[in-house]
Amino acid sequence: MDTGTAYGLPEPSYRAELTEVGRGTPCGEFLRRYWHPIGLAADAAGVPRPVRVLGEDLILFRDGKGRAGLVYPRCCHRGTTLYYGRIEAEGIRCCYHGWLFDVEGRCLDQPCEPDGGRHRGSARQPWYPVQERYGLIFAYLGPPEKKPVLPRYDILETRGPGEFIDADDTSIGSGGPALVPCNWLQHFENIMDPFHVPILHGSFSGVQFTAQMGLMPKVDFATTPRGTMTVQDRILPDGRIHHRITEAVFPTLRVVPNPRVAGYGTCEQIGWVLPIDDGNFRIYVAGRTTEKGTLGKGRSKYNGKWWWDLTEAEHQRFPGDYEAQVGQGRISFHSEEHLASSDKGIAMIRRLLKRQIDAVREGRDPIGVGFDPANDLVKLDAGNFLMDAPPAAASGD
Amino acid sequence: MDTGTAYGLPEPSYRAELTEVGRGTPCGEFLRRYWHPIGLAADAAGVPRPVRVLGEDLILFRDGKGRAGLVYPRCCHRGTTLYYGRIEAEGIRCCYHGWLFDVEGRCLDQPCEPDGGRHRGSARQPWYPVQERYGLIFAYLGPPEKKPVLPRYDILETRGPGEFIDADDTSIGSGGPALVPCNWLQHFENIMDPFHVPILHGSFSGVQFTAQMGLMPKVDFATTPRGTMTVQDRILPDGRIHHRITEAVFPTLRVVPNPRVAGYGTCEQIGWVLPIDDGNFRIYVAGRTTEKGTLGKGRSKYNGKWWWDLTEAEHQRFPGDYEAQVGQGRISFHSEEHLASSDKGIAMIRRLLKRQIDAVREGRDPIGVGFDPANDLVKLDAGNFLMDAPPAAASGD
């Protein structure tokens, strides 16, 4: 008799507490304890711009005095969207009855009311605080009393000659287009999965990065004061060791050195995986560079083509991270997984994530959150490093 | 600490009892006590035409003897849609097994049955009564024992030299296309909101109507025996007064004089806001004219263009009623509103609507419903009028 058929499959399910990002959900409240990038600095401008973050629709703008604002889209008067609002020196004005709000939602004018609104002080457009850094606009969507400092990162603060910080919103590292239609965790946990590289990016796609990334590495996984990391050693043909460290910094930062290994040294870029909602994410990147607009120059090709130029048959034949992760479904069914020893990093990052979510639920602060403006610098270890062969037992464990 | 952020926003909600139009809902049953236009006279023709009204899908046709019919789309025999039916002299015949129904749903033939169906008298295709007037087809979707007379309106019955009644189905007054994807009440209550005119149709769009409509009016709001009205006085540069009356006649009639004020006198048109379903409406208009097909000649332009020729950037820059009302969402969240003194008309029309809905629920007849065919004429007050300046205290209140 046949065994193992799909007839007996139980209903699949996923771990909602690790994946869903809406307000009031366990993971959503955890994510809301951090600042998230929600646009390039240039996205806040004189025309209202709709953004979607953690399942919330919001309007981003920049008033005439240069202040960025992020507000709830429905005007607190009659609910018309501020997408049709007009940006003025002091704020954004609703098209319907002209209520004017500043970047913190205060109502400055109600032109259909006597005296511009004698009670306008009691109206408040819901808003969120924003800060600008590294060419990005960061927003804090959490409880006001828990607003942390916006961290600085040593690998972006310390720059070489001619280097500056550039920002990018094309989801470098997603393997596909800027908007990726699956849950953010499918991408984020992938940082802790170095073993897929020789398969997905080697055996399947041909040498997608460099030949040496196709070597099956010796890997250690570890937690850090800010998240998790992999330490990967690949023995090169000349006996030296390619020592590679990738970091998953909570809540969503990918600190992944260039897989093309153009040179050795500390990681040059940070990517923030922004959960748009439960079933979509995008990646904002800030990185050191000497030439504007070149952060994405190492973007992957497939069969010699850009992702967006592939036919469906080519996508099927040359899958990358986008196909593998979106191919897990909108939210992957964890109930059907069979984790193996090479999935140790996946299990580790999920455990750590679970602990942070529990911490928030229990009233504690999650990992990496700080409130001291004088102590806002985060030191990172990620990078590609070249080491001499150890004197003995190099590949032992 | 930040105050007023969107983090604390409660779940929004809307007043379903004022907005939802389906059979069995409070507002749906209220609306079903009136006749509603469901098409132009020419829409009832020799080819079955699907229409959607108050959330119900129906088929409109005209039999070979000229009688308009409105029937449930699923044939009462086996459920095939009568959209594929054939119009014959006596009615509509289903394509599948040929059952023939007259305009009142009676089954006249069952050709696959012996003798054309010995029991055909017991089959009845569900139908609704219709009447034609003013170039429109009106249908009554309510309880048969409550069917009122179809009203006549003085402003359409009394015509000047060369005038006749023309009809239009392009949603004149919507500010956009024929089908508007939001709840009907968002448009209907806007009739009682004269204050948005100088903002939305003046400050935002430039002078959209005429310069004098950009003046902030002195406004009185009132209930009438048939609904609500606004009485707007604008003091013209020469000291005379533009006295403007708009009426919201229940359940859905907009009696709004030309905002371009081409001339003074009684309102020339009536618009019926037809709820297609909870999230869509359209407007049928009948009006006095001397030239066929010109009712919509005063349609609004934006930035010198028709609505359908605007780019998305232009829609955002030059919003009109369509953008403001659709921008409130499918059904606007009333829980988030902050009504002010200039919203007195909005509050008034909602209160009156609520009372009518309660009346129907309690077994009474709602406003404006009559059963006496000899007493079917409704007198309206709406119009643009020019008045001399009052001797004193003209702009006082």
Place this chain on the structure above:
Amino acid sequence: MDTGTAYGLPEPSYRAELTEVGRGTPCGEFLRRYWHPIGLAADAAGVPRPVRVLGEDLILFRDGKGRAGLVYPRCCHRGTTLYYGRIEAEGIRCCYHGWLFDVEGRCLDQPCEPDGGRHRGSARQPWYPVQERYGLIFAYLGPPEKKPVLPRYDILETRGPGEFIDADDTSIGSGGPALVPCNWLQHFENIMDPFHVPILHGSFSGVQFTAQMGLMPKVDFATTPRGTMTVQDRILPDGRIHHRITEAVFPTLRVVPNPRVAGYGTCEQIGWVLPIDDGNFRIYVAGRTTEKGTLGKGRSKYNGKWWWDLTEAEHQRFPGDYEAQVGQGRISFHSEEHLASSDKGIAMIRRLLKRQIDAVREGRDPIGVGFDPANDLVKLDAGNFLMDAPPAAASGD
């Protein structure tokens, strides 16, 4: 007062137990006791092919040794779809971490694990058994202990000179395109409805088949050891009788002789109505022919055109089976039907279907299921036959 209006219509409903096909539903479990065609033999090839059957998404492929495989799409390791898998000699390999599965789901390799996965034997990709016959791939999606023999049919096993079996996946007999967006039963029960032919395929479409099919037949309905049948007699102008037998063989087989009556004899084709899900079906056909690719040569035309060349106005004017059945809705509302004497066949097939569904629910085997490989031949009666006029009382009943 108006009677019979749609105002009083109760909420419609359908018989879920006869129509819904998902795992665990009454009808779904009945259907899962049989083999169903899920593709042409050529569809199982070197590129993974998504198929949808009885509401289940699956991946069809053929390994390098020629064995067809049908597997659950989500890799049992981390859930990535095997749509992006690579076909190898021994099976299909997932793109993400390279797990390799054979056609029965056994895991043959886990390349990221030590020694190719020491515990790979405990991983099993969910799969379904398939068999190939008549140019089609048949799958069994039911409980393994109930897997029946795949039947042979005499009309396909017994071939004339030069005849062979060809297969087709274009839904011959649907009246429209390959994918039909309504419930499978709407098509299957139509086999027992000969009376619609003179109406839908005669009076409405003009002579769609042949003139003689437009004659209203004398019909007997009967159950058979394998399903139901119609026996239709049409008296031809020369007094002879066109004796036509159509069969609905459970669970989904249409054994319907050519309605164009190109010749007389046993039916040449079998069509399997494959429920894709509750709201979609397609038809696979296998039949005797002497020329490859000509099974569909008798496909219906409308107004002289192929279905896919019709304008919407022509679809409305010249409806066929597709329009009539899709026009009943996604799943027709049985609560609104009025069956008449000419619907005797419809009532009969539903009763027989209900009994089989009940049988499965009560632990018995449904009609036509056999477990003896030596006894796998099914004899069919369907065909167009020409008979001499009976000596007396020819058209009596």
